Amino acid sequence: MTIYTFLFPIDQLHPDSARKSAMIWCSPDRVKAWDEWFDAGKLPDNKGDCATPIAQTALLGQKYNVNATPTLVFADGSITPGALPLDRIEAEMKQAEAEIKKLPTARK
Numbered sequence: 864m865t866i867y868t869f870l871f872p873i874d875q876l877h878p879d880s881a882r883k884s885a886m887i888w889c890s891p892d893r894v895k896a897w898d899e900w901f902d903a904g905k906l907p908d909n910k911g912d913c914a915t916p917i918a919q920t921a922l923l924g925q926k927y928n929v930n931a932t933p934t935l936v937f938a939d940g941s942i943t944p945g946a947l948p949l950d951r952i953e954a955e956m957k958q959a960e961a962e963i964k965k966l967p968t969a970r971k
Contacts, residue, residue: 868897869920871932885911938963 870888872880883906890896890907899905924934931944935952937959947955 870915870917871920871924871929871934872917873930873932876932881917882911884917885913885915887911888915888917889913 870884872884874880883900886906886909887893887896887900889909889911896907899907924930927936927942929942929944933944933946935943935947935955937943937955939959939962941955941959943955
């Protein structure tokens with residue numbers, strides 16, 4: 864199983880999220896920067912002024928009507944907006960995997 868995390872700032876919901884997302888993206892260790900922000904609210908020490916894919920990610924989100932964070936997209940293409948309890952995420956993942964296995968050209 865692979866989990867992809869995209870920085871998808873929605874300033875209307877989370878003021879200043881675009882600037883904070885850029886600061887995380889511009890960090891030399893993005894995973895560490897994300898973990899520190901998520902766990903402790905600590906932002907990296909930079910201005911967030913490097914090139915980022917945040918605008919392109921926002922356009923992709925608009926294309927697929929993403930309007931909440933988090934938004935979960937499962938392997939079968941089903942989309943669930945908002946946070947879910949762990950047991951529900953696990954159930955949704957198992958269901959998506961089962962649906963994919965039913966396809967004639969199953970992705971492995």
